[in-house]
Amino acid sequence: MKNNFKNLTGLIIGCGSIGKRHLYNLKNLGVKDLSIFDKDKKLLDLVSKKYSVKKFNDLQTALSFKPDFSVICTFPNSHIQIANHCIKSNSNIFIEKPISFDMKGVMSMLNIAKSKNLKVAIGYNLRFDKGLNLLKKKIQQRVIGAPISILIKFGHNIQFWRPGTNYKNHYILRKGGGIILDGSHEYDYLRWLFDDKVKSVYCQTRKKCNIKTQTESFASIILKFKKGLVANLNIDYLRPSYERGCYILGEKGSLQWEYNLTKSAWSDYSKKADSKVTLQLLSKPSKIIFNNKIRVNDMYILEMKNFIESMTLNKKPLVDGFDGLNTLQIGLASLESAKKNKTITL
Known part of the structure; x- marks a missing residue:
């Protein structure tokens, strides 16, 4: 894993209100190589132009570039499926709360991420x-x-x-x-x-x-x-x-x-x-x-900084995936x- 923020590559999955906030904060934290994915092409174009980042309307193509981390900002019923795709690409993941809308596949996803030493953080800012x-x-x-x-x-x-x-x-x-x-x-x-x-x-x-x-x-x-x-x-x-x-x-x-x-x-x-x-x-x-x-916005910056440092310093995020599971x-x-x-x- 690269040892500083600016050399990391990140993917924002979902360009709604919280996705745009995390994108803004990551750029201000010094992460230079950021991409975005959304199924809404109009929204994707608007956000890509505003923040000058690469855009993808196909998730597999976005993940083929092997981002160091992915930030999942979609509806809760899609979180686990998307997280599993990210894990297959060896991407650490930050998932907006709640971790999911039911228990199906949550423990399995967390165990696979743990076995690959990938960090999973949940957005309880x-x-x-x-x-x-x-x-x-x-x-x-x-x-x-x-x-x-x-x-x-x-x-x-x-x-x-x-x-x-x-x-x-x-x-x-x-x-x-x-x-x-x-x-x-x-x-x-x-x-x-x-x-x-x-x-x-x-x-x-x-x-x-x-x-x-x-x-x-x-x-x-x-x-x-x-x-x-x-x-x-x-x-x-x-x-x-x-x-x-x-x-x-x-x-x-x-x-x-x-x-x-x-x-x-x-x-x-x-x-x-x-x-x-x-x-x-x-x-x-x-x-x-x-x-x-x-x-x-300060607490959103702090939570994202905590997530990135969990990767670069190899430590547990303040709110990890198992926290998210217990809360769910x-x-x-x-x-x-x-x-x-x-x-x-x-």
């Missing part, structure tokens, strides 16, 4: 947020004692997710989408914050009546962890304004993380978000211990629980 990292540090320092329970919220109206596009065409509305799998950031960062495994899942869902959808619009999920911690998550694509946060109750007090951004942050990479952490100990007033405006299991258990109206044990 919230693990790179500075506020969330401080929250993890405070949990580890036991500043609120042993944690007891967690409340998670995330929501953003789907009509405002991708300005300039028709939300009715978003994959989240189709089979294999839905807020549970697309909103998997929340239960992924929970696993990471507490370094614990989920023991059981109970979930209830609803669909929004005035949106034609095959998937759930709202989910209320209760997770019980092996160490006894209980988390309640409310996630949706309905609420009128963007909301994201985590409240942790402990024996000695509470910690709260809040994250807010504007609609334009999806297309304007210079836009910033508010990331805030508040601490409140028993019998004491609450205290803001972190309150910064952070460029949203929680999402699928949530869907099963909602369907059967029962608790699912993992």
